[in-house]
Amino acid sequence: MIEVQGLTKRYGRTTAVEDLNFSVAKGEILGFLGPNGAGKTTTMRVITCFLPPTLGKVTVAGYDVMREPLEVKRRVGYLPETPPLYTDMRVHEMLAFAGRIKGVPRRQLQEQLEQAAEKAAVTDVLDKIVGHLSKGYRQRVGLAAALIHDPEVLILDEPTAGLDPKQIIETRRLIQNLAGAHTIILSTHILPEAAQTCSRVMIINHGRLVAEDTPQNLTARLQGHETMKLVVEGPAVAVQGVLMGVPGVHRVSRLPAADGRSEFSVETVPGHDARRDLARAVVQSGWGLLELRPVGLSLEEIFLKLTTVDDSEASEAPQPESAAAPAEHKS
Amino acid sequence: MRNIWAIARKELNSYFRSPIAYTVLALFALIFGYFYYTVISFFLLQTLTRVQMAQMYGGEVPPMNVNEQVIRPLLMNTSIICLFLVPMITMRLFAEEKKTGTIELLMTSPLTDWQTVLGKFFSAVALYASLLGVTVLYFLVLFRYGSPDWKPLVAGYLGQLLLGGCFLSIGLLYSTMTRNQLIAGSLTFFTLLLLWIVDWSSEYSGGWWVPVAQYLALTPHIENFSKGVIDLKDTVYYLSVIGLGLFLSVRSVESVRWRT
Numbered sequence: 001m002i003e004v005q006g007l008t009k010r011y012g013r014t015t016a017v018e019d020l021n022f023s024v025a026k027g028e029i030l031g032f033l034g035p036n037g038a039g040k041t042t043t044m045r046v047i048t049c050f051l052p053p054t055l056g057k058v059t060v061a062g063y064d065v066m067r068e069p070l071e072v073k074r075r076v077g078y079l080p081e082t083p084p085l086y087t088d089m090r091v092h093e094m095l096a097f098a099g100r101i102k103g104v105p106r107r108q109l110q111e112q113l114e115q116a117a118e119k120a121a122v123t124d125v126l127d128k129i130v131g132h133l134s135k136g137y138r139q140r141v142g143l144a145a146a147l148i149h150d151p152e153v154l155i156l157d158e159p160t161a162g163l164d165p166k167q168i169i170e171t172r173r174l175i176q177n178l179a180g181a182h183t184i185i186l187s188t189h190i191l192p193e194a195a196q197t198c199s200r201v202m203i204i205n206h207g208r209l210v211a212e213d214t215p216q217n218l219t220a221r222l223q224g225h226e227t228m229k230l231v232v233e234g235p236a237v238a239v240q241g242v243l244m245g246v247p248g249v250h251r252v253s254r255l256p257a258a259d260g261r262s263e264f265s266v267e268t269v270p271g272h273d274a275r276r277d278l279a280r281a282v283v284q285s286g287w288g289l290l291e292l293r294p295v296g297l298s299l300e301e302i303f304l305k306l307t308t309v310d311d312s313e314a315s316e317a318p319q320p321e322s323a324a325a326p327a328e329h330k331s
Numbered sequence: 332m333r334n335i336w337a338i339a340r341k342e343l344n345s346y347f348r349s350p351i352a353y354t355v356l357a358l359f360a361l362i363f364g365y366f367y368y369t370v371i372s373f374f375l376l377q378t379l380t381r382v383q384m385a386q387m388y389g390g391e392v393p394p395m396n397v398n399e400q401v402i403r404p405l406l407m408n409t410s411i412i413c414l415f416l417v418p419m420i421t422m423r424l425f426a427e428e429k430k431t432g433t434i435e436l437l438m439t440s441p442l443t444d445w446q447t448v449l450g451k452f453f454s455a456v457a458l459y460a461s462l463l464g465v466t467v468l469y470f471l472v473l474f475r476y477g478s479p480d481w482k483p484l485v486a487g488y489l490g491q492l493l494l495g496g497c498f499l500s501i502g503l504l505y506s507t508m509t510r511n512q513l514i515a516g517s518l519t520f521f522t523l524l525l526l527w528i529v530d531w532s533s534e535y536s537g538g539w540w541v542p543v544a545q546y547l548a549l550t551p552h553i554e555n556f557s558k559g560v561i562d563l564k565d566t567v568y569y570l571s572v573i574g575l576g577l578f579l580s581v582r583s584v585e586s587v588r589w590r591t
Contacts, residue, residue, distance in 0.1 A: 048439045052588055073441040084436035086341075088348050100337035101440040145436070 001026045001153060001183040002047060006056035009042050009207075016042040017207040020056075026152075029179050031198030032187035039207035040187040041081065044155050047185070048078040060153055074103060077151035077182075081158045083142025087131030091122060091141055094130055095148055102149035112148055120144035121174065136167035143174070154178065156186040160193060172197050227295045228266040229255075230278065234287030236262035246281050248274040261290060334442050338450025339457070342424070346458050351423070355416050359462045366408045367469050374401050397479040398559070402470065406487045406557045409466060410494055413459070414523050417495070420458055421502025422516035424451045425584070429510035434587070444584045448577055452503055459495045463488060483559025490556020493569035494549060498523055500576025507583040523549075 002024040009017040017039040024030045032040045045051040046058055049069040057064065063071040085094055095113045104112050117123045120143040125133060130141060139159065146154060159175065160168045175197050178184060188194055194201045195215040203210040203218075211218060232239050236254060239262050243252045248268050255263035268274045275292060282289045346352040378395055385392040428434040437447055473479055502519040509515050530548035533541040545551060552565040 050435060050438050050588070070441045070443070073439055076439070078435075078439045080432065080435050082432050084431075084433040086345070086433055087431070088345060093344070097337065097341050098436065098440075101334060101437070101442055103334075103441050 001028075001061060002185070003059045004043070004047070004056070005058070007043065007046060007053050007058060008055040009039070009046060009051065010054045015207055017046075020204075020207070020209055022202060022209065022212065024183055024185060026183055027180050028200060029175070029184045029186065029198045031194035031201045032185065032204060033189065033191060033194050033201055034187075034204035035189060038204045040204060041157055042207075043204075044078070044157050044185065044187060047153075048076055048155055049073055050078075074149070075151055076153045076155060077146035077149065078155045079139075079142045079146045079157060079159060081161060083138050083145070085130045085138060085141060085145070087129075089130055090126070091117075091128055091130055091133070092126040094141060095126075095144055098145040099148040104149050112150065115150075116144040116147040119147055119174070119178065121170070136163050136170075139163060139167075139171065140174070143171075147178075152183060154182045154184045156184065158187055158189070160188065160190065168193075228268065228275065228278065229291065229293050229295050230264045230266055230282075230289075231291035232262050232264070232282055232287050233260060233290055234262065234282075234285070239282070239285075239287060240264065242281050242285055243278065246274060246277045248277070265295070334446040335450040335453065338437075338442070338447055339454040342451055342454030343457055346420075346454065351419065352458055352461075355419055355458070356462065356465065359412055359416060360465050362412050363405075363409065363466055363469065366405060366412075370401055370404055370408075397473060397477045398483050401473060402479060402484055402487065403557045405466070405469075406491060407553070409463070409491060410553060413462065413491075413495055413498060414527060415520070416462070417459070417498040417502050417523065418516040418519040420455050421499055421506055421519060422512045423506070424455065424503055425506040426510050426512045426515045429587075430512070438588070444581045448503070448507075448580045448584060452499060452577060452580075455499045455503065456492075456496060459499060460492065463491055463495075480559070483557075486559045486561050487557045489561065490553050490565070493556075493566065493573070494553050497549060497569055497572040497576070500573045500580070501526075504576050504580045504583065507580050507587075 004020055004022050007017055007020040008015065020039075020043060022030075032043065034040050042051065046053050046065065047060065049065050049072050052066060059065070060072045061075050063075070065072050086097070089097070092113065095116060096109060099109050099112055114123070117126060120140045122137065122140050122144050125137055125141075130138065133141065139162075143156070143159070146156075156175070160171050163171060172193065175184065175186065179199075186197065199214065200212070201215050201218060202212045230243070240252050240254060243249060243264060243266060249266055250269055251267040253265045255265055266274075266278065275294075279289055279292060374395070374397075377400070381393055381395070425434070428437065470479075470484065474481075498519075501522055502515070505518045505522070506512075506515040509518075526547065526549045528548075530541075530545045530551060533544050546568070552568050555562045555565055
């Protein structure tokens with residue numbers, strides 16, 4: 001549905017996006033993950049024909065964004081980070097206007113408007129003035145406006161930014177309900193969000209693709225070792241020695257703890273479940289085993305790992321201001 | 332066409348939802364009413380003087396002409412009021428959308444830049460035409476109590492509309508160039524003022540630029556229209572200024588995509 005080949009976008013001397021390649025299949029939800037200024041918004045703006053690419057080829061449903069922008073725009077619904085709404089209009093006027101300029105035929109306008117309002121759950125505020133709505137409702141009105149022409153592709157730039165927790169959950173549910181019927185790209189810098197809503201995640205940093213996979217695979221792939229967390233009642237140094245002796249244990253590190261307890265992070269060789277051996281070793285030594293649980297690397301840690309690695313590479317090869325500069329163009 | 336209408340309709344709604352349209356209309360009606368009062372008073376005074384002269388020295392009362400002595404100066408004054416009001420009409424057209432980010436909605440919708448620019452231009456023309464509509468009421472009073480010729484009046488209105496179109500297209504151009512309404516408005520005002528007075532010095536100096544300045548100046552071209560003469564040269568002048576303004580506006584809107 002969406003093909004991005006060798007996309008590079010430069011603003012003057014600064015590079016916002018560098019040689020980005022990816023494709024999104026029909027019905028998929030792709031999550032763009034990255035810190036602020038990583039190039040997420042820029043990439044989305046290129047796909048929505050708001051900005052032209054410096055280099056590379058981007059097609060949506062087979063139409064090139066440079067050659068046939070009108071065809072692309074007919075198929076794309078875009079919700080920018082700040083929903084582009086006319087605050088002096090009533091919600092239904094706003095949606096009707098969006099429908100008209102998106103080319104919804106006059107006869108279908110009312111019907112499409114009601115459908116979009118229902119999908120985005122704004123039916124109860126249709127008569128309210130946009131400027132009087134809360135941030136959460138504005139976000140949803142923006143979503144309804146993006147949905148009004150029933151686009152094949154939906155591009156959502158940080159759809160949950162600035163919402164309260166309840167609204168975030170509602171918005172996520174909304175997006176999940178839209179999946180299947182629409183191909184969705186959403187960006188976020190909140191990782192659990194990507195893990196929950198997306199079928200595939202792309203991590204972008206400094207305008208480059210750092211990793212791309214399903215949230216589950218990403219977690220599994222980056223975990224070289226399986227990690228256990230142990231809390232033991234006993235002398236820390238002695239316990240550490242015993243734990244190191246257990247077969248399959250790769251590394252034991254002590255975590256800060258109190259009350260005569262010791263906490264350890266135990267890394268084991270992948271595919272080897274050392275839990276029974278660990279428990280036996282502790283109990284046989286006469287100490288109390290208070291806690292033993294496997295720790296999955298959270299997406300957050302993966303993200304930090306990946307982006308930190310990239311940072312150290314970046315400092316070797318000079319890459320001036322590439323992180324800071326695109327942020328300025330966001331507004 | 333449908334897209335142009337969608338944009339124009341939205342802009343018109345927004346003029347009349349906000350106080351802009353009413354402020355501009357009220358200010359215009361007030362100042363035009365004042366001009367009307369002074370011009371009519373002067374006309375009546377002159378009539379009285381002429382009648383008195385005729386009575387004192389005998390002979391016919393020299394004829395008075397409502398078209399020449401009332402309508403023409405009033406129309407000329409109309410364009411001066413509009414010089415001040417046009418920046419208020421045009422400054423928000425693009426600058427506001429850029430400031431609030433709604434430009435992103437327009438630019439990612441299946442509209443061409445021409446459709447957006449024309450839609451906004453037509454809405455501004457419509458508001459301007461409703462200003463002229465106010466003056467029609469005053470002129471109807473003249474028709475009730477006098478017998479002016481309607482043809483020069485129609486020509487005069489056509490001239491006003493063309494002149495207004497020039498003002499508006501220049502204002503629109505400035506609005507595409509900035510996100511600050513105040514800058515758009517003041518640049519428009521000073522440009523219009525400059526085009527208004529550019530030929531004033533030509534009476535006192537010579538040189539190759541005198542005819543150029545005279546051609547560029549907006550005022551001399553309205554002269555014929557208010558006399559009731561629709562001259563092709565003046566019409567072409569106004570249409571080309573409007574066309575140039577719109578063309579540059581479209582280029583400027585496009586450049587938003589290209590500039591960084």
